Amino acid sequence: MPRFERAVAFTVTFALAAFCAGAMTIGARAQDAPPGDAVNGKRLYLNDNCFTCHGRAGQGGAYNGPAPALAKTAMPFEGFLGQIRNPSNDMPAYAAQVMSDQAVADIYAYMQSLPGPQQAKDIAILND
């Protein structure tokens, strides 16, 4: 059956890059985060479908709008938790009953374990 994709019912097909940049500019306070288990965080990140919007490598993606990159996020843990509990945009809210604070801490730890961006100038094909 032909299907409609509500996300592209608007002719605007592009993600709004400005949103992505926003999440990266908050002051870095990752060291203030509660202890998290990055291995369990990876399992949760994949199992709870965080990756569907933010990418398996935490590179970001797009849902109705852009989904920010989370690898080595500079967002402090409190902001990260707040965004999960009461998102500021179309991101689904994950209540404590489906994602505990500890689970969020584990996911946060996994995000911090991922490699961040490389120097784009070192990748020749990004400079064509």
Add this chain to the structure above:
Amino acid sequence: MSKRRNFPDSNRRNFLKGAGLVSAAALTPLTAGAQVSAPKQNLKAPVPGPTQIAVETLPPAKDPVNQTSSGGDFMVDVIKTLNFDYLAMNCASAFRGIHESFINYGKNTKPEILTCPHEEIAVHMAQGYAKMEGKPMAMMCHGTVGLQHASMALYNAWCDRVPVYVMIGNIIEGDKRAPGVEWVHSAIDPAAIVRDFVKWDDQPASLQHFAESAVRAYKIAMTPPMAPVLLSLDAELQENPIVDPESLRIPKLANVVPPVGDAGALGDAAKMLVAAENPVIICDRLARSPAGMSRIVELAETLQCAVVDNAGRMNFPSRHPLNQSFRRSVISQADVILAIEMNDVFGSLNAFSDRIARATRPTVKKGAKIITLGLRDTYMKSNYQDFGRYQDVDLAIAGDGEASLALLIEAVKRFIDPSRKSAYDTRGKKLAAAHQAMVEQTKSDATLGWDASPITTARMCAEVYAQIKDEDWSMVGTSIRLSWPHRLWNFDKPYRWNGVSGGAGVGYNLPASLGAALANKQHGRLTVSFGGDGDFMFAPGTLWTAAHHHIPMLYIVQNNRAYHQEYMYLTAMAARRSRGIENAHIGTTLTDPNIDFATVARGFGVHGEGPVTNPNDLAPALKRAIAAVKSGQPALVDVVTDPR
């Protein structure tokens, strides 16, 4: 110029003589006496009964078996005056009369038939072709079941404001329908199911009626706002001899000059734009010819203002310093917004929250003046809601965007105060700096997960561009929300891009890309397209058409093994209800088994590469595929990617 129909040989002038029929009366009737003589007792065959005897003794019905003229030939003469290059179709008995005329009388040229294994493929090919070539493709199908197959693609073309010239077959007279299939394949109003999304339709009752409606349909389809049109062709008219050939004439086609907006209103718009501190241009389905892009560039450079291109067409060069398409915060800073050929102005000027309350809020500054220019307000229908939510505007100008830009540019130049030139230059420099910063951020973003498997979409797009950047490339399709090409590549020519589906009906991308590739073929361009795996599965038979008609195209399947937008929606629904988030893959993913698209491609006679899972294998696979494309073949590369 109007003309009488010229028949290719003098015999055709004599259609009327004998009605062009070779009568079955040549059969010699048997005499009754010869048939009813008394049977001999030794005969083994049964004795003819009274019914059989009656059949064999009555005079034969007037049932000719040959003809020397046909309505279908005349229809082809008419169609040839409309200068179609191609006719995309899936064969069907309802148009066998004109089908035979196209191939034998019309010699299968102008138009040449494209064999499509699904009507949706045929319409989408026409849609992609028209956007690239600037002229419509003809399409033909069964009046009932074929049109039902074609309908979603017609809706896409309608929403995309693209002309598609559709012909369907139908048998109007009930007493002429064979029992069975011809009844279930006939309708009293076959166009009814698509009337909400075609601009005009007709079911001509005579050949002259057909001629006039055929020319009228073309004219209507090509008058902005462009849209599909439909003609229902009665099988009797197609198949049977022409009754009165001397009375037939083919009308003259005169394309309508696109309407230009009112000069006074354009002048008012110009005054607002030149006086603005932060004017912003938003455009969507603006450029319908190469002139469109150069005009919008000229307007933007004259004003040194931001342009947000919604990419419904190839409107504005991606690397132009005034291109702020990925920096939409400029909209919220604007004091004057000029929205050109937008289907959904509201959607671009308001934020929508996809939550329980589904609230909206304006993203434009309070007091910002909004000007619309386009033909969107001049033609719409009620049922399907493709017109979007009503947007308050300050000045709405009805006129074709591209055609009206020339007058608008002239007025802007007339009203510019030379003393403000330095302010304009300063504005332009700020925008250029912001554009460059955005480019650098994009490149940095693209490095995340660079070596990951599944391959990131950024890496995939960067690898493809590295292989095609020195070719005369044309990108004609993209999977949902795949924006990396427009963020990373240099779209600098009118044919680099041709927009999206329009109606967001999945199944557009593969066949529409092939239609655009056909247009590009005659210009020697390298066609490249990205498409999702979900989209591919709606019309995989498109690949056979590509191979059969030798249409070169590099098709990249962005294989995230899901209807991924739906996967995310399901996740959001489950999260909202705090249950079973891990079940969101059910009904939304395409795994178990994973689809091997390269093998599928090879089965259709198309060069297939993949599945590519290691990013380092991508460049060699692309090189092989591009070599195949440059030799004139279609090629597919199956890239297993991360979701977005």
